[in-house]
Amino acid sequence: MNNILHISKQINYQNIDDYLVSIYAEDIDTLSIVKKLSSFNFALYPMILQTISTLFFRHPKTKVLIKSLENDNIDDLAKELIYLTSIMRANLLINDNKEEFQKDYVSKAKLFLDNMNQLETINGTFKGIGVQLICFDWSKNYAYLNTLYNGDKLITKNQFITSLSPILFKYSMSQAATWTNTKEKLEGDFANIIYELFENTELHAKDNSLIKKSIRGLRIKYTKLHDTENKDKYNDINDYLNTFENQEYMEISIFDSGDGLAQSLSHSEEFNFEVEKKLVLKCFNKHTSRTGLPTRGLGLFLVMEMIKKHKGLFVLRTGRTLVKADYSNINLNNTNILDERYIKECQQIIGTSYTIILPLNDKVKNHV
Numbered sequence: 001m002n003n004i005l006h007i008s009k010q011i012n013y014q015n016i017d018d019y020l021v022s023i024y025a026e027d028i029d030t031l032s033i034v035k036k037l038s039s040f041n042f043a044l045y046p047m048i049l050q051t052i053s054t055l056f057f058r059h060p061k062t063k064v065l066i067k068s069l070e071n072d073n074i075d076d077l078a079k080e081l082i083y084l085t086s087i088m089r090a091n092l093l094i095n096d097n098k099e100e101f102q103k104d105y106v107s108k109a110k111l112f113l114d115n116m117n118q119l120e121t122i123n124g125t126f127k128g129i130g131v132q133l134i135c136f137d138w139s140k141n142y143a144y145l146n147t148l149y150n151g152d153k154l155i156t157k158n159q160f161i162t163s164l165s166p167i168l169f170k171y172s173m174s175q176a177a178t179w180t181n182t183k184e185k186l187e188g189d190f191a192n193i194i195y196e197l198f199e200n201t202e203l204h205a206k207d208n209s210l211i212k213k214s215i216r217g218l219r220i221k222y223t224k225l226h227d228t229e230n231k232d233k234y235n236d237i238n239d240y241l242n243t244f245e246n247q248e249y250m251e252i253s254i255f256d257s258g259d260g261l262a263q264s265l266s267h268s269e270e271f272n273f274e275v276e277k278k279l280v281l282k283c284f285n286k287h288t289s290r291t292g293l294p295t296r297g298l299g300l301f302l303v304m305e306m307i308k309k310h311k312g313l314f315v316l317r318t319g320r321t322l323v324k325a326d327y328s329n330i331n332l333n334n335t336n337i338l339d340e341r342y343i344k345e346c347q348q349i350i351g352t353s354y355t356i357i358l359p360l361n362d363k364v365k366n367h368v
Contacts (some may be wrong), residue, residue, distance in 0.1 A: 004030040004065070006053065007048065013236045013322065016047045020347035025053050031055060031086065032065045038207050042241075043315035046255040046353035047087055050317060051258040053215065054350040056090070058365050062156050063092040085134075106303040131172045134217035148218070154202050157195050165191035172220040176248055176360055186250065186358065191307045194218065196299040197354050199256040215351075221255040236324075237357075240313045243328040246361035247253060255353035273320050273345045284338045303356070304338060311362040318352040320345050327362070 004026045005019060010360065037149070039235045055062055131146055135152065147164060148155060155164070171185050201216050225234075225247040234241060239245070258264065262279035272281075284300045307314050313351045316323035325342040 002030045003028050004032050006032045007034070007051075009034055010337075011044055012046065013044075013047070016051055016317075016349075017049050017278055018042075018176075020054060020349055023051070023058050024348065025314055028055065028059050028062060030063050031287065032067060034067050041221055042237055042249075042357055043317070043355035045219060046217075046253040046355060047317050047349075049215075049217070049255055050257070050349050050351045054348075056184055057350050062090065062272060064090040081137060106267075120267070124296065129169050131221075132217065132219040134215065142202075148198070154199060157199075160195045161191045164198055168194070168220060169340065171289065174223050176250075186310065186360070189310065190250070190252070193303050193306055193356060194220075194252060194254070196303050197252075197356075201256045201258075201352065202253055202355075215255075215257045217253075217255050218253075221251045221253075222248070224248045237313060237315075237326075239358070240326045240328055243311075243364050244283045244359045244361065245363050246359065247268040247366050248360045250360060252358075253353060253355045255272075255351060257351040260320050260350070260352055261316075262321070276319055276321060277340070277343055277345075280316075280318065280323070280343070281338060281340070303354075307356055307358070310358045312359070313357040315355040315357075316353070317346075317349060320348050322346045326367045328359075328362075338342055 001028055005022055005026075007019065008015075018178075055083075076203050080099050135148065148157070160313040166187070198216070198218060225241065241249075261283050262276040264274075265282065284304060290318065304314065305323075306312075308330055310328075311328045316322065322344045323338065323342050325338060325343070
């Protein structure tokens with residue numbers, strides 16, 4: 001009898017932990033996913049990707065069952081990072097009729113990756129609602145996307161800021177009602193946040209990964225919410241979302257399937273959570289990096305400064321650490337970049353995900 005892990009449409013941070021408990025406690029052989037999960041925003045999407053990476057690390061022979069999938073859905077499915085990640089890891093992909101369609105799916109997924117190598121196709125693919133780029137290390141054909149890499153090296157910051165970032169910003173924000181004000185206020189910091197985080201991910205996750213099939217990805221999403229949607233769907237961060245009058249947000253998520261922040265800095269393979277917490281906090285200090293070079297290590301420090309400036313929310317999931325740092329009401333003169341009170345212990349997870357949520361208009365509500 002199959003031991004199935006079901007990922008449902010109703011997901012919150014606690015669900016993620018429940019899934020991880022099952023992954024570590026049970027001998028799972030099948031992952032069951034509903035056919036549409038892309039609507040999950042505000043850090044849930046990359047955490048699901050991390051959960052899938054953890055599952056395949058613990059149970060590498062797991063099959064993937066995608067429920068209620070018709071053949072004409074395969075094209076759209078190939079464009080979803082969740083399913084793209086699943087199929088690139090799985091030995092077998094099936095639908096609920098048990099019919100194998102792995103070969104067709106893989107060919108479409110690879111075609112999608114080919115198209116992502118051509119920057120001009122991004123707009124046609126994502127229609128201005130979201131932009132996503134992903135890098136797979138284990139395939140010689142798809143290891144480095146031309147949009148983020150020049151050969152086998154990450155493009156320079158100057159190349160990213162002058163060439164790629166304006167296009168990503170334009171496409172991801174094309175539906176924003178506050179476009180003019182947003183462009184003036186956010187575009188420069190948007191570029192710096194993405195590059196610094198992706199470069200940090202490159203340094204921490206590319207080499208010596210726990211998972212040989214390493215992934216690094218970027219997802220940018222514009223979201224406009226209604227009050228009822230906040231309460232029903234995003235209760236984990238409802239207090240933050242209810243702070244602002246204008247419910248338009250930009251979400252930037254960068255994630256990987258590497259060792260995790262603490263493990264990449266530690267000389268020991270095993271340590272308790274108090275040690276892990278100190279190592280994670282250390283990552284946010286100036287001049288802390290895996291390389292030890294004095295010119296490196298400003299990335300996360302600078303990112304947090306920019307998040308504070310824009311009254312953003314920062315969510316980090318790595319190892320046993322969950323960080324939710326709300327900067328909607330903060331003294332900018334506060335020298336603490338990341339306070340211990342924002343850190344919570346959770347179930348172990350593979351890789352690291354950073355999610356930055358920025359309000360497009362940071363005017364706060366007048367609460368009575």
